[in-house]
Amino acid sequence: MLELRDVEIRYGPVPAVRNLTLRLGKGELVGLIGPNGAGKSTTLHAITGLQPAHAGDITLDGRSLRGLAPEAIARAGVSLVPEGRRIFPDFSVEENLRLGLAARTGLRRAGLDDAYEVFPRLHELRRRAGGALSGGEQQQLAIGRALLARPSVLLLDEPSLGLAPIIVDAVFAALGTIRERGVSILLVEQRAQRTVAACERTHVLANGELRMTLGPDDAGDTQKLIAAYLSG
Amino acid sequence: MTALAVVNAQTIVDAVGLGAVYALMAVGIGLEFGVLRLVNFAYGQLIMAGAYTLAFTATWPVVWSVLMCFAVVIALSAAMDLVVFRPLRSAPPAVMLVTTFAIAFMLQAIATVVDLRDGQLGEVATSIAPLNQAITVGGVDVRKVTIVAVLVALGALLGLALLLTRTTVGLHMRAAATDVSTARLLGVRANRVVGVAVFLSALMAATVAVILTVQSPFVQPDFALRDTIVVLVGVVVGGLNRLWTATLGGFSIGFATGIINGALPTDKTVYLPTAVFLLVILVLLVRPAGIFTWGRQAPVERV
Numbered sequence: 001m002l003e004l005r006d007v008e009i010r011y012g013p014v015p016a017v018r019n020l021t022l023r024l025g026k027g028e029l030v031g032l033i034g035p036n037g038a039g040k041s042t043t044l045h046a047i048t049g050l051q052p053a054h055a056g057d058i059t060l061d062g063r064s065l066r067g068l069a070p071e072a073i074a075r076a077g078v079s080l081v082p083e084g085r086r087i088f089p090d091f092s093v094e095e096n097l098r099l100g101l102a103a104r105t106g107l108r109r110a111g112l113d114d115a116y117e118v119f120p121r122l123h124e125l126r127r128r129a130g131g132a133l134s135g136g137e138q139q140q141l142a143i144g145r146a147l148l149a150r151p152s153v154l155l156l157d158e159p160s161l162g163l164a165p166i167i168v169d170a171v172f173a174a175l176g177t178i179r180e181r182g183v184s185i186l187l188v189e190q191r192a193q194r195t196v197a198a199c200e201r202t203h204v205l206a207n208g209e210l211r212m213t214l215g216p217d218d219a220g221d222t223q224k225l226i227a228a229y230l231s232g
Numbered sequence: 233m234t235a236l237a238v239v240n241a242q243t244i245v246d247a248v249g250l251g252a253v254y255a256l257m258a259v260g261i262g263l264e265f266g267v268l269r270l271v272n273f274a275y276g277q278l279i280m281a282g283a284y285t286l287a288f289t290a291t292w293p294v295v296w297s298v299l300m301c302f303a304v305v306i307a308l309s310a311a312m313d314l315v316v317f318r319p320l321r322s323a324p325p326a327v328m329l330v331t332t333f334a335i336a337f338m339l340q341a342i343a344t345v346v347d348l349r350d351g352q353l354g355e356v357a358t359s360i361a362p363l364n365q366a367i368t369v370g371g372v373d374v375r376k377v378t379i380v381a382v383l384v385a386l387g388a389l390l391g392l393a394l395l396l397t398r399t400t401v402g403l404h405m406r407a408a409a410t411d412v413s414t415a416r417l418l419g420v421r422a423n424r425v426v427g428v429a430v431f432l433s434a435l436m437a438a439t440v441a442v443i444l445t446v447q448s449p450f451v452q453p454d455f456a457l458r459d460t461i462v463v464l465v466g467v468v469v470g471g472l473n474r475l476w477t478a479t480l481g482g483f484s485i486g487f488a489t490g491i492i493n494g495a496l497p498t499d500k501t502v503y504l505p506t507a508v509f510l511l512v513i514l515v516l517l518v519r520p521a522g523i524f525t526w527g528r529q530a531p532v533e534r535v
Contacts, residue, residue: 091410
């Protein structure tokens with residue numbers, strides 16, 4: 001279980017996130033939405049060790065992740081699908097996926113089936129250069145790569161950004177499959193309505209603070225969503 | 233006789249030999265740059281330390297002397313990484329570069345002090361000198377060490393290519409060289425990757441120390457300093473961003489130096505550095521991103 005308690009993150013003297021408390025239980029799908037600059041990506045960066053938390057604590061199954069290097073956090077079981085996908089364009093699809101195994105401890109000769117089972121298309125494309133893939137295929141690659149680490153927590157930073165609606169459907173469907181495997185997912189998204197509908201609960205972040213928490217039933221309540229966004 | 237007529241088989245053989253040694257140095261410098269984004273000016277002093285080790289152990293059996301050279305260069309390289317580069321890893325490139333200058337001159341000063349204990353500057357590495365003998369192939373004198381240099385350079389490049397493309401640690405090194413923060417997010421251990429790069433780079437430096445010491449056994453504190461500057465220039469001319477372009481750059485500048493040296497009349501060799509660096513400036517004017525760099529070029533924004 002991933003838990004953030006009273007987390008504060010600063011860029012220099014400027015606080016980007018304040019007093020953020022949230023928890024992610026095993027197999028849960030939790031959303032994090034909010035306007036640009038609300039601190040969503042910053043929160044993910046703090047969890048993964050890219051940006052140090054200034055105060056509060058971030059724990060995974062009771063063990064603090066604060067102060068650990070990004071590679072140590074990845075090895076502890078937290079995988080990030082970064083914004084913009086950040087695949088390696090000159091590497092083949094297979095090599096990109098093999099990088100996902102870097103966070104696995106033990107198991108020297110692990111295969112890539114975990115990714116191919118969720119995204120069979122990647123198997124067809126395995127010899128292709130990552131940079132030659134379409135946006136949707138690259139997103140599949142980025143998620144597949146993260147899955148190969150066999151994470152207990154998967155963090156996704158705007159996975160639907162720049163994708164065609166039909167591909168977005170496929171991405172959300174894949175999240176369901178991944179969840180069934182017992183992986184907890186924290187989803188940062190711009191598509192508020194879609195996220196609220198798909199997640200067990202969705203936290204709205206504005207100006208670095210948690211404003212409200214919505215359930216799937218609130219997805220149809222446009223007024224409530226607008227109010228949540230404008231409350232900052 | 234025109235200058236060009238002097239470029240005969242002998243000149244080409246010597247130029248290939250020099251190119252091979254410079255290619256090895258370029259691999260070492262390129263590996264450290266790729267993973268650490270660090271232009272290590274002190275690379276030449278690693279070679280110098282190896283050469284002094286060979287000189288100071290000249291009475292030992294050759295194998296032990298060479299092994300000791302490798303041990304000293306690897307230890308010094310690891311110490312440099314641990315004590316200086318690791319704490320400075322997130323420092324701006326200019327700070328890192330200036331630090332390597334400081335290390336270079338400090339090591340040179342230490343070498344001078346150690347060397348002067350017998351009251352004379354310079355030590356002779358006598359034990360491995362026999363490798364410098366030549367054999368004659370079709371009227372061309374080929375020094376044994378040239379054959380060794382070419383074979384070792386080819387072997388090292390092949391081995392490195394296999395390591396980078398066929399092994400997990402190679403994949404991790406390439407990933408770290410391309411985008412270190414994403415690589416770390418995926419669980420690639422930065423310190424391990426850097427450690428392997430520093431180790432391989434030290435292996436190259438030690439190998440070059442042995443080859444250069446065979447060619448010129450008189451070791452002084454500025455040993456390999458000029459070669460390092462030339463190779464650094466070659467690496468930039470070839471294209472610093474990729475290992476193979478950097479390596480080709482190293483080979484090319486060695487080869488060009490050899491050819492120009494052979495082409496210049498004996499009483500005009502004093503013009504060799506002028507001619508080589510004039511060529512470098514011309515190449516950089518035409519291809520600023522590197523002579524072997526095609527496609528994506530590094531964006532340069534400056535006044």
